Amino acid sequence: VQFVESGGGLVQPGGSLRLSCAASGFDFSVFAMTWVRQAPGKKLEWVSSISAGGTPTYADAVKGRFTISRDNAKSTVYLEMNSLKIEETAKYYCAGAFPGVWPARTRFEYKYWGPGTQVTVSS
Numbered sequence: 001v002q003f004v005e006s007g008g009g010l011v012q013p014g015g016s017l018r019l020s021c022a023a024s025g026f027d028f029s030v031f032a033m034t035w036v037r038q039a040p041g042k043k044l045e046w047v048s049s050i051s052a053g054g055t056p057t058y059a060d061a062v063k064g065r066f067t068i069s070r071d072n073a074k075s076t077v078y079l080e081m082n083s084l085k086i087e088e089t090a091k092y093y094c095a096g097a098f099p100g101v102w103p104a105r106t107r108f109e110y111k112y113w114g115p116g117t118q119v120t121v122s123s
Contacts, residue, residue: 001023001024001025001026001112002023002024002025003021003022003023003094003112003113003114003115004021004022004023004114005019005020005021005022005092005093005094005114005115005116005117006019006020006021006022006117007019007020007117008092008117008118008119009118009119009120010120010122011084011119011120011121012121012122012123013084013085013086013121013122013123014083014084015084015121016080016081016082016083016084017081017084017119018078018079018080018081019035019078019079019081019092019094019117019119020076020077020078021033021035021076021077021078021079021094021114022074022075022076023075023076023077023094023096023112023114024075026096026112028072028075028096029052029072029075030052030099031052031096031097031099031111031112032049032050032051032052032096032097032101032102032103032104033049033050033068033070033077033094033095033096033097034046034047034048034049034050034094034095034096034097034103034104034105034110035047035048035049035068035077035079035092035093035094035095036092036093036095036107037088037090037091037092037093037119038090038091038093039087039089039090039091042090044107045059045061045090046059046104046105046106047059047062047066047079047092048062048066048068048079049068049097049102049103049104049105050068050069050070050077051102051103054069054070056068056069057103062081065081065082065083065084066079066080066081066082067079067080067082068080077094079092079094081119084119084121085121086121086122086123087121088119088121089119089120089121089122090118090119091116091117091118091119092116092117092118092119093113093114093115093116093117094113094114095110095111095112095113095114096110096111096112096113097109097110097111098110098111099111
């Protein structure tokens with residue numbers, strides 16, 4: 001199993017980024033996928049999940065600003081992030097949930113993890 005995450009970087013407050021997570025080595029299309037983040041010194045925070053069928057759900061903190069999507073043909077999940085805030089500086093990880101788990105908000109529900117991509121929001 002392999003995840004390749006990309007799209008992170010430095011952005012100004014109010015800016016946008018689009019994260020991608022390309023997966024391989026498992027049947028991506030049947031897994032719910034999740035984005036989580038962890039800032040230095042803070043605990044892991046669930047951001048968003050998307051079901052195998054494409055139903056999204058979001059943490060209240062990002063609702064209306066972030067959009068999760070998936071392309072099963074490419075085995076890729078995306079996170080479009082708009083109106084980014086300084087406090088959203090963190091390492092962002094994609095994760096694949098154990099089969100049947102939804103919406104997969106805690107680390108114990110993730111079968112597969114990506115290596116993470118750094119997002120820094122700073123002026």
